[in-house]
Amino acid sequence: MLKFFLLVNKQGQTRFSRYYNTQIQPEERVLMEAEISRKCLKRGDSQCSIFEFRNYKLAFRRYASLFFVIGFDEEKNHFAILELVQAYVEILNTYFDNVCELDIMFNIEKVHVILEEMVLNSRIVETNKNNVLAPVLEMDKASK
Amino acid sequence: MFEKTLTDLIRGIRTNKKNEQKYIAACLQEIRQEVRSNDPDVKAVAISKLTYVCSLQMLGYDMSWASFHVVEVMSSAKFLQKRTGYLAATQSFRQDTDVLMLTTNLLKKDLASGNHLEVGVALNGLAHIVTPDLARDLCQDLVSMLNHSRPYVRKKVVLVLYKLFLKFPEALRLSFPRLKEKLEDPDPSVVCAVVNVICELARKNPKNYLSLAPQLFHILNTSSNNWMLIKIIKLFGALTPLEPRLAKKLLPPITQHIQQTHAMSLLYECIHTVITGGMLNLGGNSDSLAAMCVNKLRTFLEDTDQNLKYVGLLALAKILPTHPRLVSEHRDIILRCIDDPDISIRLRALDLVVGMVNKRNCTDIVKRLMAHLLPSSNSDPTANYSPPSTLLEPAYRADIINRIIYICSQNSYSNITNFEWYIAVLVDLTYVSGVKVGEMLAQQIMDVGVRVKSARQYCVKIMQRLISDKNLLENCKLSDSNAEVLYAAAWISGEYCSFLENPVETIEFLIQPGVTKLSHNVQAVYVHAVLKIYAYWANSLVYNWDDDAKQELIQITAKLKDKVGMFSSCTDLEVQERAYNIREIFSIIHQDLINEENNLKEGNDYSSQKAPAIIAELPPLFFFYELNPVAPKAQKKVPIPEGLDLDAWINEPLPESENNESEEEEESYGYGYGQTFGGSGDLIFSNGNGATVGRRRVRKNGRKNGYESEDNEELREKVYVTIYSVLFGN
Numbered sequence A: 001m002l003k004f005f006l007l008v009n010k011q012g013q014t015r016f017s018r019y020y021n022t023q024i025q026p027e028e029r030v031l032m033e034a035e036i037s038r039k040c041l042k043r044g045d046s047q048c049s050i051f052e053f054r055n056y057k058l059a060f061r062r063y064a065s066l067f068f069v070i071g072f073d074e075e076k077n078h079f080a081i082l083e084l085v086q087a088y089v090e091i092l093n094t095y096f097d098n099v100c101e102l103d104i105m106f107n108i109e110k111v112h113v114i115l116e117e118m119v120l121n122s123r124i125v126e127t128n129k130n131n132v133l134a135p136v137l138e139m140d141k142a143s144k
Numbered sequence B: 001m002f003e004k005t006l007t008d009l010i011r012g013i014r015t016n017k018k019n020e021q022k023y024i025a026a027c028l029q030e031i032r033q034e035v036r037s038n039d040p041d042v043k044a045v046a047i048s049k050l051t052y053v054c055s056l057q058m059l060g061y062d063m064s065w066a067s068f069h070v071v072e073v074m075s076s077a078k079f080l081q082k083r084t085g086y087l088a089a090t091q092s093f094r095q096d097t098d099v100l101m102l103t104t105n106l107l108k109k110d111l112a113s114g115n116h117l118e119v120g121v122a123l124n125g126l127a128h129i130v131t132p133d134l135a136r137d138l139c140q141d142l143v144s145m146l147n148h149s150r151p152y153v154r155k156k157v158v159l160v161l162y163k164l165f166l167k168f169p170e171a172l173r174l175s176f177p178r179l180k181e182k183l184e185d186p187d188p189s190v191v192c193a194v195v196n197v198i199c200e201l202a203r204k205n206p207k208n209y210l211s212l213a214p215q216l217f218h219i220l221n222t223s224s225n226n227w228m229l230i231k232i233i234k235l236f237g238a239l240t241p242l243e244p245r246l247a248k249k250l251l252p253p254i255t256q257h258i259q260q261t262h263a264m265s266l267l268y269e270c271i272h273t274v275i276t277g278g279m280l281n282l283g284g285n286s287d288s289l290a291a292m293c294v295n296k297l298r299t300f301l302e303d304t305d306q307n308l309k310y311v312g313l314l315a316l317a318k319i320l321p322t323h324p325r326l327v328s329e330h331r332d333i334i335l336r337c338i339d340d341p342d343i344s345i346r347l348r349a350l351d352l353v354v355g356m357v358n359k360r361n362c363t364d365i366v367k368r369l370m371a372h373l374l375p376s377s378n379s380d381p382t383a384n385y386s387p388p389s390t391l392l393e394p395a396y397r398a399d400i401i402n403r404i405i406y407i408c409s410q411n412s413y414s415n416i417t418n419f420e421w422y423i424a425v426l427v428d429l430t431y432v433s434g435v436k437v438g439e440m441l442a443q444q445i446m447d448v449g450v451r452v453k454s455a456r457q458y459c460v461k462i463m464q465r466l467i468s469d470k471n472l473l474e475n476c477k478l479s480d481s482n483a484e485v486l487y488a489a490a491w492i493s494g495e496y497c498s499f500l501e502n503p504v505e506t507i508e509f510l511i512q513p514g515v516t517k518l519s520h521n522v523q524a525v526y527v528h529a530v531l532k533i534y535a536y537w538a539n540s541l542v543y544n545w546d547d548d549a550k551q552e553l554i555q556i557t558a559k560l561k562d563k564v565g566m567f568s569s570c571t572d573l574e575v576q577e578r579a580y581n582i583r584e585i586f587s588i589i590h591q592d593l594i595n596e597e598n599n600l601k602e603g604n605d606y607s608s609q610k611a612p613a614i615i616a617e618l619p620p621l622f623f624f625y626e627l628n629p630v631a632p633k634a635q636k637k638v639p640i641p642e643g644l645d646l647d648a649w650i651n652e653p654l655p656e657s658e659n660n661e662s663e664e665e666e667e668s669y670g671y672g673y674g675q676t677f678g679g680s681g682d683l684i685f686s687n688g689n690g691a692t693v694g695r696r697r698v699r700k701n702g703r704k705n706g707y708e709s710e711d712n713e714e715l716r717e718k719v720y721v722t723i724y725s726v727l728f729g730n
Helices: A026-042 A078-094 A101-106 A108-118 A129-143 B007-013 B020-035 B040-056 B064-074 B079-092 B098-111 B114-129 B132-145 B149-165 B170-184 B188-204 B206-222 B226-242 B244-260 B264-275 B284-302 B306-319 B324-328 B331-337 B342-353 B362-371 B394-413 B419-432 B440-449 B455-465 B470-474 B485-495 B503-510 B513-517 B518-541 B547-569 B573-601 B615-622 B656-680 B683-705 B710-728
Strands: A002-009 A014-019 A051-052 A054-061 A066-072
Touching: A002 A026, A014 A101, A014 B040, A014 B079, A014 B419, A026 A051, A026 A066, A051 A078, A051 B306, A051 B342, A054 A078, A078 A108, A078 B264, A078 B306, A101 A108, A101 B007, A101 B573, A101 B683, A108 A129, A108 B040, A108 B079, A129 B079, A129 B114, B007 B040, B020 B040, B040 B331, B064 B079, B064 B098, B064 B342, B079 B114, B079 B170, B098 B114, B098 B132, B114 B132, B114 B149, B114 B503, B132 B149, B132 B170, B132 B331, B149 B170, B149 B188, B188 B206, B188 B226, B188 B513, B206 B226, B206 B244, B226 B244, B226 B264, B244 B264, B244 B284, B264 B284, B264 B306, B284 B306, B284 B324, B306 B324, B306 B331, B306 B342, B324 B342, B324 B547, B331 B342, B342 B362, B342 B394, B362 B394, B362 B419, B394 B419, B394 B440, B394 B547, B419 B440, B419 B485, B440 B455, B440 B470, B440 B485, B455 B485, B455 B503, B455 B656, B485 B503, B503 B518, B503 B547, B513 B518, B513 B547, B518 B547, B518 B573, B518 B615, B547 B573, B656 B710
Parallel strands: none
Antiparallel strands: A002 A014, A002 A066, A051 A054, A054 A066
């Protein structure tokens, strides 16, 4: 089960956040995000990108200046989480055509919508690139 | 009115880096106006800006005040605005948000929409905001949507239904038959969603889902979707413990996946299920299966990808309890992982190492763990990494030391072949630990010193080194000095003083000036050890009694008599009492020796060629019986003497009526005890107090009944006090 999905940049600013566990109160999130970004930054290339944090496990991948961080619970397959991040980034990359931090900042709603197509009720619902993007593109068409 | 769009807001925040807070505050002011606007477009933009600010600017702005406006935007006729509204709701609503009550009809309408995108948005939103009430009201709608024409909607419905089950368990009974049908849905995404949900359900209550095994097995054999396979295999992992036959059936497909897949996630899931699903304990081929898993995991550890290493170690730790030998075949590579620069990997590797220690490798493993405690300059220069800073973290060091001691002491030291080596390790740890572990080390040294006769001589010798260490004494106030080991050092030197090479020297170390800085329990042992060693040494003089011996004895006794005075000013009563005791003993002996000397000078005693009798009386005080280790089960080997009935009453129970009363009293004692315990925490004190509570109660009873005789009351008091002492110890 996923607990949260964060995009944090190297300066420690959260660019995107999605929580699947409403027990984490907003005030707590602020502190937690800051702590998580510090921890991710501290981990060098020689360290594994899975680590324990409070009651969660965290898996992250770094793409350029952005960290994609997922909080999950123990029973979840660690590799599947990392593969999910990879799939998500690939899909963002296709949609935005070489995604960068600014794309994410200025299209925050789209980033949410794409994730919603992939993860629903904190479970992975779709990972096929075409299946994910089709409704998103349809939405874009409808709004024009 | 001129409004900022969301893009304007984001740009604005970026250009106002210096006074970001002020800028955002101003924007929020605008937003407050805009959300009240009658123009739905303005309202929607305001909500999207508000959501952005509150969720991402890490300022902890509260947007609960805008909840009603969020619902307004959710009900907008325009799709994009609706989406904005739902998005805002997923990010800001909590279970107790009151406007959720207003959303039931809105959701019903959106779920029934002809536009599948609208339905999708509503489902996404529902997954986040669903409350027990919403779940109850929308359950039927969702169940009927399982047959929606679009797979896009069906797959989402399936997953949202799971959330509904959690909020409104009744929904499971209502929808399960339909849900089960969806296992045969023509769309693979829908099937995957169903498997996902059943997997979650089966984890909580596997029994109810065993009947689905044939269908699931079919999917396992036909699907090529790794995500689905992972879920199916996980699901079977929950079912197999209930149905061992299932495990046999699963072996071929799982083995095939382990051998053939390139997806690490699937490979890991297969191995994980093989382990946790109990397939390794089936007998038959299971040993070769276990070997295959362990070999695959070895490739994880050999990989340069740190994530593989981490997960590989986690999985090996799960195999370890059942197949320790298989795992320890890969000791070489696991040991390499305890030197990994990454602390998470090191700790996982340590878990494994601790589990695979045996007689043969114990020394080697301890040596490698000790290397983690040494400063980097001493570590192996051939190591091709610089030790990470975590080596200096006290928590990590304490963890390593705990593991070393655990490894060595487990199963009554069954892994140790050379106890002299282990004592040396413990002494080394005293110096290199850098954390406070002195008590633990002292306890270990004592334990080994007392139990292992063959290592005693060496132990005593090495304890001399500790006692004579000036630095250790000087730094004893530092928290990481581990001066507590001196407790063990002094005790062992005292108890096994026959091994001392130079008892007088040892005594002098025990009374050197700095020792009063040591903690009180250590000082207490020091005082006692002085007397024990003295007793042994003085007695040894008796065999070669001559004038020199006598003079030496007089001189040392006089010195000790003076020196032990320094302990008598200790604030600890135990140390003080012992100090006064032994000073008195030394005075008596000294006086005795002087008297004799005087007698001799006066020439009226010719028996002075013999040592004074008092000297020979000393050793039996301390060395009459040797302390011997007793096995924990030794008592069982002692047969119960004939005619002894352990269940028989020692005192006949008191007559019935008394018993009833005392039971009632027991309760009141419990109360009194609890009260005093909470207050002072002092058992002895509460004991006395409890008795008074009882007494007071008796008086009251006496008054109430009126007719009780004086004798009766006295008897009762005795009973109460006895019960009290039985309950809480005297």
